[in-house]
Amino acid sequence: MTTPSEPGGGRLDPGLSVIMSERRKLINLAYRLLGSLADAEDVVQETYTRWYAMTPEQQDAIESPRGWLTKVASRICLDLLGSARARRERYVGEWIPEPLPDPTEWITGRSGDPVDRVTLDESITMAFLVVLESMTPAERVALVLHDVFRYSFAEVAEIVGRTPAACRQLASSARRRLGASQAPATPAAQQAGIVRDFKQAWEAKDIDALIGLLDPDVTAIGDGGGLVSAGLHPIEGSEQVARYCVDVAGMAPDLTILERTVNGQPGLVLQLDGITVAVMAFEVTGGRIKHIWGVRNPEKLRPWTTG
The missing domain is CATH 1.20.140.160 (PhyR, sigma-like (SL) domain)
Known part of the structure; x- marks a missing residue:
């Protein structure tokens, strides 16, 4: 503290x-x-x-x-x-x-x-x-x-x-x-490994692998602030979240996914042409991802971008 x-x-x-x-x-x-x-x-x-x-x-x-x-x-x-x-x-x-x-x-x-x-x-x-x-x-x-x-x-x-x-x-x-x-804390090394596996499965568009990393009741929330596209409502369920991720990867084939620290914990940063377009934070419970928060609102990405 x-x-x-x-x-x-x-x-x-x-x-x-x-x-x-x-x-x-x-x-x-x-x-x-x-x-x-x-x-x-x-x-x-x-x-x-x-x-x-x-x-x-x-x-x-x-x-x-x-x-x-x-x-x-x-x-x-x-x-x-x-x-x-x-x-x-x-x-x-x-x-x-x-x-x-x-x-x-x-x-x-x-x-x-x-x-x-x-x-x-x-x-x-x-x-x-x-x-x-x-x-x-x-x-x-x-x-x-x-x-x-x-x-x-x-x-x-x-x-x-x-x-x-x-x-x-x-x-x-x-x-x-x-x-x-709040769920019991997951050791940072374990959480980093799960987030890394999620990144690799996402890059490979492997729906089954993604589902295996997600809690059955996982919730994914996006924040675009009305300035960029993002889901207006939470996405719930491992299969629905996995398919949404694969759809995003299909719509942005040049998307680069980077492992980064987000609010002190393992997270992901999404970039297009070297520009950060989204930052993702995770909550891991029982060895699976329970919550995903994806911020796309450019006004909230100032510390991640230049200019």
């Missing part, structure tokens, strides 16, 4: 170097809360805008600037989460959190600065982020701040606007959702 950055202590020199050191923690926090790097960047920008809008005297009056920055960023995220459901209802097709590459594979661009890179751990897997999407905004904030960033419930309560006891209950409810939704 992410190491806390002394949420309750220490003066924050508003100098650039210290500001940037806080920026990375805030990016990490906002991405986990929102599932979108673009939105996280906007939140952090707004947080610093509010900091610098204050007079030096007002800044000096803040006992813990680090805590202030976290509180403001979290409250902005909470407001955004409150309106997210309405925005998702207008979203074309399924909405999937924005996938992130391994830090060593992060392509320089608008989000290429090392301070903007998100630390990858168990709280950043696609399966974890998808479950977060099912929570209420308050549950999500309470869980992430307390369980991931190690803030006390008293500090969480100040941000969420509820009592510490209520925040404890919110976090407990969120944990129950996680427990009911």
